[in-house]
Amino acid sequence: MVKLYAISVLFKGPHSASELKTAYDLTSFNYFQRSxxxxxxxxxxxxxxxxxxxxARQSVKESDYLCHVYVRADNLAGVLISDHEYPTRVAHTLLTKVLDEFKMQVPPAxxxxxxxxxxxxxxxxxxxxKYQNPREADPMTKIQEDLDETKIILHNTIEAVLDRGEKLDDLVAKSEGLSLQSKAFYKTARKTNSCCSLG
Structure with missing residues (x-):
């Protein structure tokens, strides 16, 4: 069964990205793991x-997840996290629609x-x-034919996206966005190899 876990709108600043708005559907996870x-x-x-x-656009596989990203020329960015079954083209079409609407409602300034x-x-x-069912996007997908001309880069792992020599473990250790409990959970999961980088 296809699943969308999150849609996020971010701003790509000169040194870092900041989250502007995110919606999550984590009901498929254990209650205690959701945070x-x-x-x-x-x-x-x-x-x-x-x-x-x-x-540019990318789709990045990481364990059980597929992370679709679109950074517009104006540095407004969208990320959609889904399972591997969710159609890439629908994900990127949805990101385009969300970012266009966001720009109309929230001034770039x-x-x-x-x-x-x-x-x-x-x-x-x-x-x-609504788009948990990708068939909902069919009419929208037909309208967005420009996506056919856009090359979407597919990476097999997050490591392929990171800078040379950079490791996911180091990013997790340095991250201010993760609690000590989450960092400990990540380390335990990595050791037992039973979990992916997203939890």
């Missing part, structure tokens, strides 16, 4: 946006300083719910 999974997804979204050039708490964009939760 840890959400933290990892947040860090993952920021990391992949920081490693994606403006006016606010992007550099806005946060999830200060931005009102309730449609994100609606999109996350």
């Amino acid at each position: 840890t999974v959400q933290q990892f997804m947040g860090v993952f979204c920021k990391t992949i946006v920081e490693r994606t050039f403006p006016a 606010l992007w550099a300083t806005a946060t999830d708490a200060t931005v009102s964009f309730p449609q994100l939760n609606s999109y996350l719910a």
Whole structure:
């Protein structure tokens, strides 16, 4: 069964990416794991946006997840985290639609300083719910024929996106977006090899 876990809108600044608005559906995870999974997804979204050039798209596999990212030329960025079954083209079409709508509602002058708490964009939760079924996107996909001309780079792992010599373990250790509990959970999961980087 196809699954969308998160849609996030971010701003890619000169040194780092900042989250503007995110919607999650983590009901498929154990209740006690949800906050840890959400933290990892947040860090993952920021990391992949920081490693994606403006006016570019990527889809990155990481364990059980596929992370689709689109950074527009104006540095507004969208990330969609799904399972491997979710169609890549639909994911990128949805990201285009979400970012176009976001720009109409939230002026670009606010992007550099806005946060999830200060931005009102309730449609994100609606999109996350509606597009759990990718067939909902069929009419929209036909309209977005420009995606056919856009090369979407598919990476097999997050390591392929990171800078040479950079390791996911180091990013987790340095991350301010993860609690000590989440970092401990990550280390334990890596040792037992029973879990992916997102939780």
